[in-house]
Amino acid sequence: MNVLIIEDEVLTAKRLQNLLVRYDPAIRVLAQIPSVKQSITWLEDSQHIKPDLIFLDIHLEDDLGFRIIDHLNLTIPIVFTTAYNEYTLKAFKTNGIDYLLKPIDFAELSSAIDKFKQLHFTPGKLPDLSSITSLLYQHSRQDGFKDRFMVSAGSKLFSLATRDIAYFTFEQKATFLRTFDGKRFSVDYSLDKLCQLLDPKEYFRINRSMIVSMTSILSINALSAGKIKLALNPDFVQDALVSTDRITDFKQWLGK
Template identity: 30%
Template structure:
């Protein structure tokens, strides 16, 4: 891992920025977060005066005053950018703006470590061949703009039934079995783990609320504040257990609902 890595974070959610900084320092104790910027205006002002004081940028896409791509239109930034966002529909634009990777929220340490390894590989190889770089970006673009699962084939009474993913109100896991619940309260077993479903389902429609639930945005009736900064999600059909979103995920969840 590159030593003394100087990083700039562009993120308007303070909790997300702190979490990212914590993960980066856990992965690389010598990493230095030299600046955290919260808006386009602030970023343009800072980069105008600090064009070489950093090695790498982690940037959200949607900021409080617009899309972060505007920063790169106003300032000539030559350092690589890793875009970290809750939205999967800006990949093409990201790769046009010095993007070397595209990480979807909510992220974890494994994903950040993977993208840092990619950065180190690019730096170590000092790739200059434009065809090689273009091929690599096209491969990343293919991944970032992947087609999400539209239906599930489930077993029921000796038959196989196709169920549209969009009609599944929530997924629930218990005793290592994952169940899909529909609006009419029908329930089916699906042969996926919740971890696999996180990558197969459209993140604009589905959210991993906690270790047991993935929920469909269209099934959410209301959200209530709970103890210790958590959120209580009211959803239909009503599950037997409460659906709680942790304090760490609460801001991401609210932003997801507000898309």
């Protein structure tokens, strides 16, 4: 079986490929593509082998994954992978086989591929209504924001709960997260994308290079010229200053 992975998170793409190999070592991953534009170019190239199945992240670095389907009138079966749940119904209105929330569970991945195989060898058969209804109900009970992040330590990958993250920073041209117990990991997200993934009730971007959680704030200190400095847990080596243009929104966020 030939598979195409369209995913802009490097660690997630690697983990997905490992899970696919675990399911069946004969599965061939044709490519891992991070954007809508590159995906369209790749799929339009007649020299590339046509995939039997696509694993498609909905939120890509340049647009929604649905754009690929619309642009190419794509009919290749798709398993949607996403940190969001609000697109479930739209996914099943396309040629979606299944809808997996990140971090992807091996059992759910296996079920999705089994469903693909059943449909693949039974042309014209669609997912039954009860399974779709069940998925809609399951996903509708969640808030839609990312509740876990895939991080690495050496050669090991593991899943980290969002509630354990105190803040995110952009330093030395890379994005990092810091947990409440002081651990620091790099993540394959820009701060702009993190603002889309994180619950705005719990996290706020105080300046161009930092997003903090509500529970990480120990104290708020008013400085001269109307500036605001935060004391954080764990302590941040630099000054955690709220940008002047974000102070009003920051105060409103604190009052929510």
